[in-house]
Amino acid sequence: MGVLARHWERSKDGKVKCLLCPHFCVISEGKSGLCLIRKNVDGMLQQSAYAEPCSVSVDPIEKKPLYHFKPGSDILSVGTNGCNMHCRHCQNWHISTQETTRQSTTPEKLLHLSKSNSSIGIAYTYNEPLVWYEFVYDCAKVFRDSGQKNVLVTNGQINPDPLTELTPLIDAANVDLKGFTEEFYKNEGGFLESTKNTIEHMAKAGVHIEITNLLIPNLNDDEDTFEEMCRYISDISRDIPLHLSRYFPQYKSSQKVTTEKSLLNCMKIASKHLNYVFIGNASIPEKADTFCPGCNKKIIERTGYQTRCLTEENICPDCSHKLSVLF
C-alpha cells in the first residue's frame, strides 16, 4: 500500500528529494530511491510498502541478536523489501534487493498476533527497517500504547531529524556496525558517521543497545581498526554487548569463511575494552554465554537458541556486580 512518505521535499522538474537517510536521493517521477520502496508518485514521495511485510515470524529474541534484553523471550518479527545499503555479503539479499510478494496487514493485526503468541512485542528486522519508516513509526506507537516492546535491527543509516522522532518509541536495538572506516562503508553503500550517530543518539536516549560486527576476512578484520572500534563502543559504555558474527560467503561475496582463530583473536581484543563480547554464527563452547564481569560467574547459558538464565536479577549472586541485563 502506498502512503505519503515523511521527511522529503520537492526538487526541480517534478523530482523529490528524500531526507530520511544520508543518501538524500533525488528521485524522478515514477522512479524509486536507492532503497527500492520510497517512490516518486505524481511528484510526491510515497512509502510503497506501508503495512506490507514479506516476512512475519515469531523468533527467539536471541536471534536478532539481543542477548541482554528480555533473555529467553519470543518476539514477533517483521520485515519487508528494500535496504539503503548494498552489502556484497547480504544474507537477506532476496528480500532486500528486489520487490517480492508481500501480504497486507495492520498494526492492530500484528499486535493481536504478538499477544496471541506470547511475544514481548515486535522486532522490525530481516530487511532494513529504517527505509520502512512510516509503517515502523505508526506500528511502534500502537505497540507502545499497549505496553508491548519495539525492537529495531538496523544498519543505523538515518538522518538526525527522523531518528530523533523515532527513538522515543524504541525500547531496544541491535545496530550493525559493519566496520570502522568510511572507506569500508563506502564500498557497502553507506556512511560510518551515520551509524555512529545513531548508536550515540539511541544510547544517550536510554534505548537498550547491542552491536553486531560481521567479521569478514581481509575486509574489516584489521586488528588496529578493530580495536579502535572497540574503544569507540567502550567510550559510550563498556556494558554494550558486542556480537562478533562469523561471516559465510553470501550473495556477491567471495571471501572465505571467518576462521575460529580470527574470531577468538578479535574476542580477546574486544574483551580488553568491553564487558560482554559474544561470538555468533559459530558453535564455540561458552562463547555465546554471559559471564559476570566482576567474578566471571556464568549468568546466562546459550545453546543454539536455547537460553537458560541462572539468575533473574541484574545483580551477580556471587559478587554483587551490577549486570547490564534487562530480565
Ligand code: SF4
Ligand atoms: S531512505 Fe531510500 S530514498 Fe530516502 S535517501 Fe535513503 S536510500 Fe534514498
